[in-house]
Amino acid sequence: MIILGIESTAHTFGVGIVRDSEENFVLADVRTKYEPKEGGIHPREASRFFAEKGPETLRIALGEAGINPKELNAIAVALGPGMGPCLRVGATIARTIASYLGKPLVPVNHAVAHIEIGLKITKLKDPVVVYLSGGNTAIVALVNKRYRVFGETLDIALGNLLDSFARDVGLAPPYVVNGMHVVDICAEKGSRILNNFPYVVRGQDVSFSGLYTAAMKAFKKGVDIHDICLTLREIAYNSVLEVAARALMHTKKREIMVVGGVAASPVLREKLEMLAKRYGAELGVVPPNYAVDNGIMIAWTGLLMYKSGITIEPRRAVVNQRWRVDEVDIVWR
Amino acid sequence: MEVDTELIKVLEEFLNEKVVIAYASGFEEKKLLRGLEFLSMGAEAIIAKCLFLDIDAVIKWRFPKPYMPAELDREFRRNRTITEVKALIKALSLGINVPIPLYTEPDEGLLIMTYIDGFVLRDIIDRISLDKVCEICRNVGVYTAKLHENSIVHGDVTTSNVMLDKVTGKIYLIDFGLTNFVKRIEDQAIDVHIFFRSIESAHHNVEDIAKKCFIEGYRSVKGSYTDKVLRIVDNIRKMGRYVAERKIKSVWVMQ
Structure with missing residues (x-):
């Protein structure tokens, strides 16, 4: 089973391609990051950047995986939470290729994806x-x-x-x-x-x-x-x-897992190690490469969801800027 | 667990201390503190059972957190211990069932209080009748409202901090470690929000009845003021990230 995932919730347009496997599950991982010259992320500017770079990112990812798009089983896309204009670029591209290729579309929650890729990488069970x-x-x-x-x-x-x-x-x-x-x-x-x-x-x-x-x-x-x-x-x-x-x-619970961009902080990590020791828990820190936004996590979560039979019709796949992590049924666990 | 041995070190002086009781018939020498038995470890403190002056007591020791800067850690432990004692005494005077403080040493983060032989609501809520859930939550609502009425916010009203006495069936509110002495309605709303959250996050099946009965209890003390509090609870919930229904009015206010 091969799934392509698209991430575009904030500053990163990421395309990941994964297969259902214990090891070497990543077939492609391409990320294009929007970096403002000054100030924070302007959603409109970021979305323009995504629209410009998106197709190219997709092409490179498919090349990296060395597969024909027809071999894909499904397309996964992060529909939220995030910045509306940014989300819409990823959603539009995902709907288009799913419709064009006639492949199922899987709606992924960005926060759930951070957790799922973390569990995959750290091998923790229930943190x-x-x-x-x-x-x-x-x-x-x-x-x-x-x-x-x-x-x-x-x-x-x-x-x-x-x-x-x-x-x-x-x-x-x-x-x-x-x-x-x-x-x-x-x-x-x-x-x-x-x-x-x-x-x-x-x-x-x-x-x-x-x-x-x-x-x-x-x-x-x-x-x-x-x-x-x-x-x-x-x-x-x-x-x-x-x-x-x-x-x-x-x-x-006996495990603790840290995900997200701030997880990369060595100072925080050291504190967490002391905390885990104090409370007798096992600590898993998602390595920076997977802790930041990327397409792999969307693809991997999409794979878990697709195996549980969760898909969405492209015309219903609208973005949700405020899609809370606790609104998603985790049927695969 | 290493925290256990640390506590014994802190208590060393106590464990060796003796009291002499004078009777008409003579003297009796007794150990001040004995029968130490570890019960549980929470996020910020360890709880042990003991006999303190022949009274069934618990020791709550706020242990040092190695991940905190030492000065900040010491200050937190000291302040929270003092606040807890003050709050317990106030709550007692308001007729709320809480443990009775017996001894404290704030610089060590140490507090000794009476032992409650009971069940923690969190552990039993899924196997008691809905009527019982309602009765307990109504009581918790009354307690919370009484505290608010007297400018106290508990700060951590969760199902882990409500106990049911095994023998008398009395409902106790415990752990005043995050208590604040304020009368701002926003802080009171946070108390209510925290209780709702603890129900939602761990006891989904009884969510509706628990909230409803809590509100009933609260209303029995605070009357229409309750609606003001609930309106703010709603606003607090909408402050969380990505709440979809920012414009939908809560069912609790409309009732």
Whole structure:
């Protein structure tokens, strides 16, 4: 069985081709990334970029896999959550090739795909999932055939907090240098934790907007930037870790898995290792190459879904910018 | 588990301490603390059973978190311990069933309180009758509302923090570790939101009845104020990522 998956939820247009196999399941993995010269991702600009580069990305992927498109069993596409204009480019391309080739179309949730590729790579069975990226901060675990949200951010995401702060104080772009986020690098020279930065954990939820405001205020007052970075990072990371520990104890699961772009942070990873040890759990960190947005994860999740008989008519395959992870029935687990 | 041995180290002085009780007939020497037995480990604390001055007690020890910066960790453990004791005493004075604090050492993150011989709601909710679920949740609603009425938000009203006494059947609210002394309606709504979430995430089958009865209990104390709280609960839920029904009114407010 061979499945082609298309990812276009934010800054990456990715095409992945996978086959149903334990090892060497990736036949092709091509990613075209939109990198704005300044500021964050503008959805319109990103979608224009996707429309321009999409067909070429697809062609390269098919060439890499060395297959005739007719050999594909199904086309999978991320229909959400994400930025509308970006999602529509991927959806349009997927609907077109599915119709043209007469192949079934599989609707994939981007967040579910992050989890599924993580499970495939880390070989964990039933972990508490810590999903950290630019747009998402959520602690998720499988209960009764759904990835239920145990805790999430009530305002901005962790990646968004770090990126926005770095950008607004002039540390970025680039956001990541040698695999480290610039806020992590800046924090290394910090020497003290500042007072009066809000640590907000409400039950299982976190909130970062107040932290961002406190950090910007301190910056404008001329407080040492390294101390601000250190405080911001420690409070942000630790609030996520506290919620993760709670989910671990609440669900009584013995594994913890980190997915999403922020998972690449070595500082966070070290903290998670200590946390896992403290609570007697096994830790799996999805390697950066698979933790960031890519087409492989869409294709792989599409494969699991297709094997369970989930497909969608192309004319019904509309995008959903706010498609929550807990709205998807996980029938294959 | 390594946390166990760490706790014994913290308690070392206690375990060796003796009290002398004077009777008319003479003196009796007793150990201050004995019969230590580990019960469970939570996210932020370990719970052990013991006899403290011959009273059945639990020790709640907020253990150090190696992944936190030491100063931040110490401050959190200290503050949360102090807050918990204050909140427990206030709750007792309001007639809410909670453990009675017996001893505390905030700098160590240590709290000793009376033991409740009971079941945790989370563990039994799927095998008790719907009427019982309703009764318990209604009580939790009453407790939560009473706390709110007195400017306390519990901060973690989940099914893991509600206990049912094995003998008396009394319903207890435990773990005031995240309590705040505030009267903002937003914070009160978060309490309600957290309870709903804990029901939705782990006890899907009883979701409707549990929420309905909780609201009934809450309303019996707070009256029409309840609707204001529920409206904010709705807004909080819409703040979560990618909530599809941002414009749909909640069924709970319309009832």
